Each structure stands twice: as structure tokens, then as C-alpha cells.
Amino acid sequence: MIDLTGPLRPWSPRVVTRFGAAQERARDSPSWWKTPAWRGEPALLERLAELFGAPPDRTVVTSGVRQFAASWAGMTASTLVETPTFADLPIILGSRGRVRSISWQSLTDGGVCGVEPVGVWVTSPFRNPDGRSLDDTLADALGQLAARGHPVLVNQVYRWFTSDAAEPTLPVGAWSVTSLAKLAGGGARLGWFTTPDTGELPRELTTGSPPTLWQRTWAEFLDPTTLRALWADCVEPTLDARRAFTERVAELVGWRVPGGGLSLLLGCDGVDEDAAVQLLEEHGLRVSRGAAFGSDKPSVRLAFSGANRADSALAADVLATFTEIFRPTQRQ
Numbered sequence: 001m002i003d004l005t006g007p008l009r010p011w012s013p014r015v016v017t018r019f020g021a022a023q024e025r026a027r028d029s030p031s032w033w034k035t036p037a038w039r040g041e042p043a044l045l046e047r048l049a050e051l052f053g054a055p056p057d058r059t060v061v062t063s064g065v066r067q068f069a070a071s072w073a074g075m076t077a078s079t080l081v082e083t084p085t086f087a088d089l090p091i092i093l094g095s096r097g098r099v100r101s102i103s104w105q106s107l108t109d110g111g112v113c114g115v116e117p118v119g120v121w122v123t124s125p126f127r128n129p130d131g132r133s134l135d136d137t138l139a140d141a142l143g144q145l146a147a148r149g150h151p152v153l154v155n156q157v158y159r160w161f162t163s164d165a166a167e168p169t170l171p172v173g174a175w176s177v178t179s180l181a182k183l184a185g186g187g188a189r190l191g192w193f194t195t196p197d198t199g200e201l202p203r204e205l206t207t208g209s210p211p212t213l214w215q216r217t218w219a220e221f222l223d224p225t226t227l228r229a230l231w232a233d234c235v236e237p238t239l240d241a242r243r244a245f246t247e248r249v250a251e252l253v254g255w256r257v258p259g260g261g262l263s264l265l266l267g268c269d270g271v272d273e274d275a276a277v278q279l280l281e282e283h284g285l286r287v288s289r290g291a292a293f294g295s296d297k298p299s300v301r302l303a304f305s306g307a308n309r310a311d312s313a314l315a316a317d318v319l320a321t322f323t324e325i326f327r328p329t330q331r332q
Helices: 013-027 042-052 065-075 088-096 136-147 212-221 224-253 273-282 309-320
Strands: 059-062 078-082 098-102 119-123 152-155 175-179 191-194 263-268 299-303 326-328
Touching (some): 065 175, 065 191, 119 136
Parallel strands (some): 152 175
Antiparallel strands (some): 059 191, 263 299
16 A cells, blocks of 8 residues: 555654754753743754744744644634645634635735734645645735735745755745644654744743753754755655656656645545545555645645655556546646
């Protein structure tokens, strides 16, 4: 069975050894049991600035994107959330206000946001599940919304799948949030957000950081050598596998699959999602339902973080036999 549901790759032994040494050094630091600094441990903030360009005066360490989302939602009475997106996200954002799902194209419609501030949440680069990234037109539209007083948040959790993991370009005036989950695994439970200015933050946005020892461990662990090793272990094989799939289906049936990153979305014609998932499983492919990622049309999502080139090419061979059912999705 070829698993395209998105299991993450394990670290190589050399990276595990480096992490253990970093944890020992952090454990030898003074007062590692104390409450973390309110924006994050200084050593970690310095490391994030050095490696990713995160400005220390506008950056706050957090436990991850979901934890941040639960707090950020309270900034406005209502929030616009992109569709498609991970299905849990509208639920999390909706815990503290009204949520409306909206396509990216609709963000450019006049009147999508009224006079009262409305939060806007989008994911770029390489949005899950369809691998799409903001273009200049949409980035400009988001910048205009921010200029009108609507908080705009860009979730950059898939930034690791770009050619350069430095801070991606943001719409003017936007917030950003990211984490190490898609680079180092969800168990890392470490991320950070950056504000568009140095103004005072709501207290709940500064109280969700991981323990001091954990932050100091990652400050010791993260360096250019570690990043290269994690990229080689966890990112490069995923990109290679996705590329093998898209090249093979282009060769076999002429599909041009848009987007990038670790995932893609295929629409379904004439069958519902459960039947489509079952059909592919009968032919050796395990995939996810599009509805689990907020797709409003029948679809299946393929993620390549647990596959190799050979598996991905075989998956393309299987999909190519069902072109009457599956097709690349149109952008939203």
C-alpha cells in the first residue's frame, strides 16, 4: 500500500544525536525551569532572527499554528478563512467569533470586509491541500485590506518547501505565523508569529510559548548545519516524490498539476469522496478525503511526505487509468 495521506519522515540518526547534545547543553543552562520570557527565550529569538529574518522586536514564540489561531481569533468579532484549508482551522478560529469560509478570488471583491475590523486568514506559500501560493494580485488585495484596518494573517507553515527558507514575502501590513511542524514533525510544538508593527499585544497572544528548557534546546539545536540536515531528511525527498508524480501524469495523460509543496488536490467526477478513496485503496493507494481539508467539491488530497519517487510514479500510473473520474482541480 502506498500511503499518500501525509505521514512525516523520521529524522536520520545524525540529527537525533545533534538534538540530544543540544538538550544536554540547554539542561546545563541556569534556571532552565523558570517561566519563559513573555515573548520567548532571548537565545531562541536571536536564532530565529539569524536564520529566518524574524525581527526580535516583532516576534513572539508560540507552541504552534493552532495554538496561535485560538488566541488570534479573539482580535476581531468575525474572521474570513480561506477555502480549502485544514478542516479543523475554521472550528478553532470560530471558537471566539463568527467565521466565514471564502475563496481567494473573493478577497478581491469590493465590500468583502465592511467598516468593522474583520480578520483574514490565508496560507502561503504552498497552501494545504492544493499547493497554491499567493500571487502579486492577491498579495496586493490583502495589503489593501490590512491598510483599511482588517488584520491579515498569512500562515507560512509550508515555507520549508520553498527553495529558500528565509522569511517569505508578506503583503504589506500583514501578520505571519509559522512552525517547525512541517520541517521537523508535529511533535516539535514550536513556532513563532510576527506582528506588522511594534504595538502592544493582547496578553493572550504572549502566554502560549513552550517551556524554557524546550526553547533553549531548540536555540542550541537550530543552526545552518541542522537546517540543511532536516531539509535533506524531511523536505527534499518529499519534493522529489511530488515531482515524480506530476512528471509521470504529465507524460501519461497530459495533466498539468498546479501548485507546489507537499500536497495536491484532485477533483472527482461522478463519484463521492468516500467511493473515490475506497476505489484508490483497492488499487493500492491510500489518500485523504478533500472534505477533511475544507474542499467544497468532491476531491481527494495526495500528500508526498511519506512517499519516495518510485511509489509516486506508481501512484501516477494508477491515477492515469481513472481519468474519467479524477482531474487536477481549478484554482479558487
